Amino acid sequence: xxxxxxxxxxxxxxxxxxxxxxxxxxxxxxxxxxxxxxxxxxxxxxxxxxxxxxxxxxxxxxxxxxxxxxxxxxxxxxxxxxxxxxxxxxxxxxxxxxxxxxxxxxxxxxxxxxxxxxxxxxxxxxxxxxxxxxxxxxxxxxxxxxxxxxxxxxxxxxxxxxxxxxxxxxxxxxxxxxxxxxxxxxxxxxxxxxxxxxxxxxxxxxxxxxxxxxxxxxxxxxxxxxxxxxxxxxxxxxxxxxxxxxxxxxxxxxxxxxxxxxxxxxxxxxxxxxxxxxxxxxxxxxxxxxxxxxxxxxxxxxxxxxxxxxxxxxxxxxxxxxxxxxxxxxxxxxxxxxxxxxxxxxxxxxxxxxxxxxxxxxxxxxxxxxxxxxxxxxxxxxxxxxxxxxxxxxxxxxxxxxxxxxxxxxxxxxxxxxxxxxxxxxxxxxxxxxxxxxxxxxxxxxxxxxxxxxxxxxxxxxxxxxxxxxxxxxxxxxxxxxxxxxxxxxxxxxxxxx
Numbered sequence: 001x002x003x004x005x006x007x008x009x010x011x012x013x014x015x016x017x018x019x020x021x022x023x024x025x026x027x028x029x030x031x032x033x034x035x036x037x038x039x040x041x042x043x044x045x046x047x048x049x050x051x052x053x054x055x056x057x058x059x060x061x062x063x064x065x066x067x068x069x070x071x072x073x074x075x076x077x078x079x080x081x082x083x084x085x086x087x088x089x090x091x092x093x094x095x096x097x098x099x100x101x102x103x104x105x106x107x108x109x110x111x112x113x114x115x116x117x118x119x120x121x122x123x124x125x126x127x128x129x130x131x132x133x134x135x136x137x138x139x140x141x142x143x144x145x146x147x148x149x150x151x152x153x154x155x156x157x158x159x160x161x162x163x164x165x166x167x168x169x170x171x172x173x174x175x176x177x178x179x180x181x182x183x184x185x186x187x188x189x190x191x192x193x194x195x196x197x198x199x200x201x202x203x204x205x206x207x208x209x210x211x212x213x214x215x216x217x218x219x220x221x222x223x224x225x226x227x228x229x230x231x232x233x234x235x236x237x238x239x240x241x242x243x244x245x246x247x248x249x250x251x252x253x254x255x256x257x258x259x260x261x262x263x264x265x266x267x268x269x270x271x272x273x274x275x276x277x278x279x280x281x282x283x284x285x286x287x288x289x290x291x292x293x294x295x296x297x298x299x300x301x302x303x304x305x306x307x308x309x310x311x312x313x314x315x316x317x318x319x320x321x322x323x324x325x326x327x328x329x330x331x332x333x334x335x336x337x338x339x340x341x342x343x344x345x346x347x348x349x350x351x352x353x354x355x356x357x358x359x360x361x362x363x364x365x366x367x368x369x370x371x372x373x374x375x376x377x378x379x380x381x382x383x384x385x386x387x388x389x390x391x392x393x394x395x396x397x398x399x400x401x402x403x404x405x406x407x408x409x410x411x412x413x414x415x416x417x418x419x420x421x422x423x424x425x426x427x428x429x430x431x432x433x434x435x436x437x438x439x440x441x442x443x444x445x446x447x448x449x450x451x452x453x454x455x456x457x458x459x460x461x462x463x464x465x466x467x468x469x470x471x472x473x474x475x476x477x478x479x480x481x482x483x484x485x486x487x488x489x490x491x492x493x494x495x496x497x498x
Contacts, residue, residue, distance in 0.1 A: 215266040
C-alpha cells in the first residue's frame with residue numbers, strides 16, 4: 001500500500017460514485033439474446049445494494065457474502081461516500097501496475113477490475129469468476145463490455161468492435177467479417193476462424209506473420225476456453241481462369257490437431273498457420289494445379305507461363321518442369337522467379353536441362369544460388385553456344401579488334417544495356433580505340449551526353465565509322481568477319497585479326 005495522491009483518490013471515488021448511481025453500468029451489454037441469460041437477476045441484486053448507500057454497516061456485511069461481483073459492487077457503493085482516502089493498494093499484472101482500494105471483504109480481483117475500467121484486460125478480472133461458472137463469454141474493449149453468452153449468436157457489429165484493435169481491417173459479410181480484399185483479390189488461400197456463429201476470413205495476402213489472433217481474442221475475453229467456441233480451418237478461394245470441372249480445392253480443411261493446439265496456445269502466428277494449412281490443401285491435389293496470386297490456372301501450363309511474363313527461354317524451362325510436376329503449386333506473387341523457386345526442389349534440374357546440356361545443368365543445379373540466377377546463367381550459356389556457331393572464331397585479336405568484338409557479342413547476347421556496360425567498363429587506349437568506342441555508342445543510340453569526353457578528331461573519325469559499327473552489330477558469319485575487318489581498317493588501326 002501507499003499514501004494516496006489526491007488526484008488518484010478523487011478519480012477512484014468518481015468511478016465508484018458513477019457505479020453507485022447506475023448499477024447497470026457495471027454489467028456487460030447483452031449481445032447474444034440467449035434463451036437463458038447468465039446475468040438474469042444480477043441487476044436486481046445490484047440495485048438492492050445501491051439502495052443501501054449510506055448504510056455502511058449493511059454494505060460492509062454485503063462485501064463478505066454472496067457472488068463476487070455483488071460483493072465488489074457493495075464495496076464501490078461504500079467508496080462512493082468517501083470524501084478522501086488515506087491509502088491506495090498497488091498490484092502488478094504482467095507489465096501493468098494497477099491501483100485499487102480494499103473495502104470490507106470484497107475480492108481483490110473484482111475490486112481491481114471494477115476500479116480499472118479503462119483498461120479492457122484488467123477490467124475483465126471483475127467478471128472472470130462469474131463468466132467461467134456460468135459458461136458465458138464476456139469481452140472487454142476500449143469501447144464497451146459485451147456478453148455473448150454461449151456464442152450461439154455473434155453480431156457482426158460487436159465482433160467488429162472486439163477486433164477493432166487488431167492490425168486487420170475488416171469489412172462485414174453476411175456470415176461475419178472478412179479482410180479488406182474482396183473475393184478474387186488478395187491471396188488465393190484463406191484462414192477462416194469460426195468465432196461462435198460468426199466467420200472471420202483473412203486471405204494469405206493479409207495474414208500477419210507476427211500476430212496471433214486467438215491470443216488477441218483471449219486477452220479481451222473471460223469465460224469458457226477458446227477451444228470451446230473457436231474453430232479454425234483453411235480454404236482455397238482463387239479465381240478460376242480455367243474451368244477444371246471438379247475443383248480439387250472445393251471445401252475448407254480443418255487444421256491438424258498439432259497445428260490447432262499450437263495456434264490456440266499462442267505458439268504460431270496467423271501467417272504461419274495459414275501457410276501450413278495451405279500446404280496441406282495443396283498436398284491433397286492429385287494432379288498439376290497452378291495457382292498464381294489470386295488466380296487458378298488449373299493444369300494450363302501455357303496460360304500460367306504467359307501470366308508470369310516469361311521469355312522464350314524461361315518459358316521452355318518452366319514448361320518442361322511443370323509438365324511432370326507432382327501436384328499443385330502456388331505462389332503469392334506471380335513472377336518467373338517465384339514460380340521457379342516454388343518448383344525448384346522437385347524439378348529444378350529438369351528446368352535447366354530444357355535449356356542447356358545435361359552436364360552443364362547438373363553443375364549449375366549444385367550451386368547455392370537463387371533459381372532465377374541459375375536459369376539466367378544457363379540461358380546465357382546456351383545463347384553463347386548458339387552465337388558461337390553463327391559467328392567466326394578467332395585465334396588472336398589485337399586490342400581494338402578484341403574491344404569491338406566484345407561489344408558486338410554482348411549486344412547479340414544480352415542487348416544494348418549489356419554492350420554499353422562493356423564500353424563503360426573498358427578504358428580505350430589511343431586515338432583509334434577511342435573513336436571506335438564513340439562509333440559503337442552512336443550505333444547503339446547510347447552516346448547521350450558522353451560526346452564531350454572525346455576530342456574533335458576522335459568525334460570526326462567516330463562519326464565516319466557509325467554505319468560500319470551498325471553493320472558489325474547485326475551481321476553474322478562471313479559478313480561479321482568482313483564487317484569487323486573493315487571497321488578496324490577504317491579506324492586506322494593496324495592490329496591483327498587471325
